[in-house]
Amino acid sequence: MNTTPTTSHWGAFGVRHAADGSVEAVPHPADPSPSPLLGGVGGSLRHTTRVRRPAVRRGWLEHGPGPSAARGSEPFVEVDWDEALDLLAAELLRVRTEHGNRAVFGGSYGWASAGRFHHAQSQLHRFLNQYGGYTGSRNSYSLGTSLVLLPHLVGDAEAVLRAGSSWPTITANTGLIVAFGGIPEKNVYVTPGGVTRHSTPGHLAELAAAGTGIVLVGPLRADLPEDIDAEWLPVVPGSDTALMLGLAHTLLAERLHDRAFLDRYCSGFDTLAAYLDGSADGTAKDADWAARLCGIEAGRIRALARRMAAARTLVTVTWSLQRARYGEQPVWAGLALASMLGQIGLPGGGFGHGYGSMGDVGDTGPVLRLPFLPQGQNPVPDFIPCARISDLLLHPGEEFRYDGDSYTYPDIRLVYWAGGNPFHHHQDLGRLRRAFARPDTVVVHEPHWTASARHADIVLPVTTTLEREDLGGGRRDTHLIAMHQAVAPVGEARDDYAVLAGLAQRLGFEKEFTEGRSPRQWLRHLYTEWSSDLTESGIAHPPSFERFWADGEWQLPPGPEQHTLFAEFRADPVAAPLATPSGRIELASARIAAMQLPDCPGHPSWVEPEEWLGGAAAERYPxxxxxxxxxxxxxxxxxxxxxxxxxxVAGREALQLHPADAAARGIADGDLLRVFNDRGACLVGAVLTDRVRAGVVRLPTGAWFDPVPGVEPPLCAHGNPNALTADLPSSRLSQGCTGQHALVQIERWPDDVPPPPVTVRHPPRFTADPRPSTVDRESHQ
Structure with missing residues (x-):
């Protein structure tokens, strides 16, 4: 049976149509390890939560723009497209006239679509730039800390994050992998733009077959595939830096460090050494000191350090470790540990950041610029680090520090969100609800009635990737995919481009926004420009657009199989210096030290988190x-x-906990639990497993936030962990997200108390238009 070609962030696939009108995602034939997420595509397409028509919050429609604590609880009024766009255009004009463009927050995030044209963030930012600009955001929730830190240490964050040593190089040369945070296979099925061939599971299988030594450092055994025979060090969460420093001290004390490498390729080692041996502060960071913090015996720490020094060793740190308070420190300490081993720039050795965090890390696909929609320049200089959205809305005029400079939060009156769900990504959702109550107007483009849509004033239904045409491909993808439209739009959904073109027409710049092109004409234009660039540069000769579209894909030229991070720097640090003040790896940074940040010292350091199992707060929330x-x-x-x-489980998100923790609370598999702390609570289903460290519970993100009405702090009936996480930055250096950890307590939900229902799988309430009829309104004008 023929299928319609398309792609997604979880990989390329074909759409197969069943006789009953349903659709099935069929993996791309070239994919050796298709994503399990393909099984979720069909049921989401026409789910009851689809936004069928434009909708406006009743209170906003009745009383006009203004702050409102009713967002998220009031019913909506469905309106036609012309009225919705007229209302929104008038509000955009009012905000610009009364408050200026900096009062508009363009809060789009980049995960809405794998398409290169119908990329919601690009579409919205292009529109707002042409309207005079907007307050934007920088970096990401995933990597907000590392994106700021790494340029200080190695001069270029992208080199580490996007161009790490390739998997074939690792499998052929590495003798020992020490994986802080593991190499979680579940994450490698996801990549921005997608990958046609998911190769990482195969490389992990090669490591297992070759018997490569792997040490998993982390409290979750599932952070490494079960069939890999690894040594598991279930550290206390948040203590990875202490363990790294203990390993580094052993290398120093036993003269196992590579002094010649440190002298030639690194700067600041003497400062770090003084911290490690205690001459700087009176406390030696030896294995005994580390053992008291991380929960791993001192003898095992020393033995691991010796093992690392005796083998070609790769030190890798997952992105998850920097999504926590003081998340700069494990990244910096991991780089320092690898530097002391002296193997950076050698095949199979050195440092890695993100293996198992994303599907394209270590991949061998081509490094090509793919077609993209130009966004133009934003005339407004104001911005926030993306994880500071609640601070922005709650504290206009307040100063904040970022990467050594001081900035001020503007006064936001209109939030425009297209592509993304802040009520998934953000922390302390009770605080975010209060923040969303403050602007005059919140606008959301959404296919589904997510919590973000339910907390908006104007909700515009937009298409999913299956309901439009596009070009698709990921950063190191092997193919460019012609994303054919597979189904008709659900309800009255329109693509983001059509919505914004309609607004631009009302605001007087439709010609500039559309350049007179339909979506298909844009696809041909973007593809043709890209194809010409490749041909002129001699990289490749893509087919015509018509041939590409008919074939459904074009295989991109292959990338190099063998690649080693920092190989050129290793070969000649004078001819190929790093873009740091010293030209070398900065094990101590004078620039960061000069910022005098108490939450980010000038070299890798142990900074105790406020919420961890070794602190005083754990007495209350253990x-x-x-x-x-x-x-x-x-x-x-x-x-x-x-x-x-x-x-x-029990109709809610599943929470994993150790049998000993369950027994102490009278909990059995499948029980309904309440997880809580001072910030909020959520209901979850219990899953008992000894593959988590005792004292640790795992609750994955992404369950749609479902706050029980009238309960404060919020109780999420569905199990969203961000009802519990703290809205604090990693440090004043990066202002990164810290949503990975939170101290909590859990208890069984009483058998005799009916639990609140899960409501997010149904649309919100709708009501009749509270305004006078059109005839009555006209008669009163």
Whole structure:
């Protein structure tokens, strides 16, 4: 049976149509390890939560723009498209006239679509730039800390994050992998733009077959595939830096460090050494000191350090470790540990950041610029680090520090969100609800009635990737995919481009926004320009657009199989210096030290988190919750699909806990639990497993936020862990997200008390238009 070609952040696939009108995602034939998330596609497409028509919050429609605590609880009024666009155009004009463009927050995030043209973030930012600009955001929730830190240490964050040593180089040369945070296979099925061939599972299988030594450092055994025979060091969450420093001290004390490498390729080692041996502060960071913090015996720490020095060793740190308070420190300490081993720039050795965090890390696909929609320049200089959205809305005029400079939060009156779900990504959702109550107007483009849509004033229904045409491909993808339209739009959904073109027409710049092109004409234009660039540069000779579209794909030229991070720097640090003040790896940074930040010292340091199992706060909340990425959906996408729904327990998100912790609380498998702390609570289903460290519970992110009405702090009936996480930055250096950890307590939900129902799988309430009829309104004008 023929299928319609398309792609997604979880990979390329074909759409097969059944006789009953349903659709099925069929893996691309070239994919050796198709994503399990494909099983969630069909059920999400026409789910009851689809936004069928434009809708306006009743209170906003009745009383006009203004702050409102009723967002998220009031019913909506469905209106036609012309009225919705007229209302929104008038509000955009009012805000610009009365407050200026900096009062508009363009809060789009990049995960809405794998398409290169119908990329919601690009579409919205192009529109707002042409309207005079907007307050924007920088970096990402995933990597907000590392994106700021790494340029200080190695001069270029992208080199580490996007161009790490390739998997074939690792499998052929590495003798020992020490994986802080593991190499979680569940994450490698996801990549921005997708990958046609998921190769990482195969490389992990090669490591297992070759018997490569692997040490998993982390409280979750599932952060490494079960069939890999690894040594598991179940550290206390948040203590990875202490363990790294203990390993580094052993290398120093036993003269196992590579002094010649440190002298030639690094700067600041003497400062770090003084901290390690205690001459700087009176405390030696030896294995005994580390053992008291991380929960791993001092003898095992020393033995591991010796083993690392005796082998070609790769030190890798997952992105999850920097999504926590003082998340700069494990990244910096991991780089320092690898530097002391002296193997950076050698095949199979050195440092890695993100293996198992994303599907394209270590991949061998081509490094090509793919077609993209130009966004133009933003005339407004104001911005926030993306994880500071609540601070922005709640504290206009307040100063904040970022990467050594001081900035001020503007006064936001209109939030415009297209592509993304802040009520998934953000922390302390009770605080975010208060923040969303403050602007005059919140606008959301959404296919589904997510919590973000329910907390908006104007909700515009937009298409999913299956309902439009596009070009698709990921950063190191092997193919460019012609994304054919597979189904008609659901309800009255329009693509983001059509919505914004309609607004631009009302505001007087439709010609500039559309350049007179339809979506198909844009696809041909973007493809043709890209194809010409490749041909002129001699890289490749893509087919005509018509041939490409008819074939459904074009295989991109292959990338190099063998690649070693920092190989050129290793070969000649004078001819190929790093873009740091010293030209070398900065084990101590004078620039960061000069910022005098108490939460980010000038060299790798142990900075005790406020919420961890070794602190005073654990006396009240004795369990450490890990809110990591889910295996059954992409963030909150596909939570209405079959794969995600099948993993629910007691109708809620599943929480994993150790049998000893369950027994102490009278909890059995499948029980309904309440997880709580001072910030909020959520209901979850219990799953007992000895594959988590005692004292640790795992609750993945992405369950649609479902706050029980009238309960404060919020109680999420569905199990969203961000009802519990703290809205604090990693430090004043990066202002990164810290949503990975939170201290909590859990208890069984009483058998004699009916639990609140899960409501997010149904649309919100709708009501009749409270305004006078059109005739009555005209007669009063």
């Amino acid at each position: 369990l450490l919750l890990i809110a990591n990425q889910p295996s059954t959906r992409l963030h909150s996408q596909l939570d209405t699909g079959a794969v995600s729904l099948a993993a629910k």
